């Protein structure tokens with residue numbers, strides 16, 4: 001440890017850990033969110049940017065400490081604040097760096113980002129209130145609908161839309177040569193996946209089925225939050241969401257009103273906001289289907 005006039009200077013350590021060939025993951029304490037970096041001959045891609053300008057600057061510092069080359073591309077796995085509010089810091093560090101996302105993610109962030117910021121402003125006890133308030137929202141500029149390839153020279157990063165689930169624009173990033181999948185918040189390890197009012201629970205299991213098809217038992221899966229998992233974990237989480245969907249359909253079929261369904265149903269998870277939202281979003285979708293069927 002170097003010393004200068006009695007001051008101990010501690011070398012800054014990066015949060016990033018190499019989990020597969022030139023694939024690094026940093027798991028940040030705030031929101032327990034994962035940020036992934038993928039290196040190739042022609043650059044470095046960062047998937048997700050954490051939850052504020054200040055948090056994004058820490059990601060940039062950690063990448064600098066990693067010293068594996070300048071960032072050439074940024075990807076937002078979906079629109080939520082904890083994955084996108086750090087965009088501004090990446091743009092400060094690398095002017096004009098392209099930010100890839102699903103078209104829906106860009107639309108939602110543009111439409112709802114300020115409202116997300118307001119939620120922090122309305123929580124006086126939140127320790128991150130000031131840094132979120134000081135964050136300028138930067139909207140992804142390289143949007144797509146189905147797939148997009150990021151060419152890193154000796155390897156490709158595939159960005160794929162497998163369908164709606166956690167949001168209407170979750171994308172999965174695949175590093176095929178390393179058998180790694182970055183699964184966005186379609187999969188979560190440290191908590192049950194968040195089902196919000198912008199989620200599509202009825203479609204979520206089919207989205208995960210498509211993702212599962214592209215995986216082997218050895219695939220390393222980087223969830224949006226928490227520790228790394230595998231195909232078996234994704235399969236089990238898919239089945240839990242499918243059970244929730246089955247129950248929503250069953251209760252709706254019995255004519256149980258939405259406001260009673262959460263308490264009357266039997267769920268694979270503890271009943272919290274996720275289940276209430278699943279009922280609400282599920283009933284909405286079923287009602288739309290019926291109306292559609294009736295012309």
Ligand SMILES: [Zn+2]
Nearest residue numbers: 078080166185
């Ligand atoms: Zn999310």
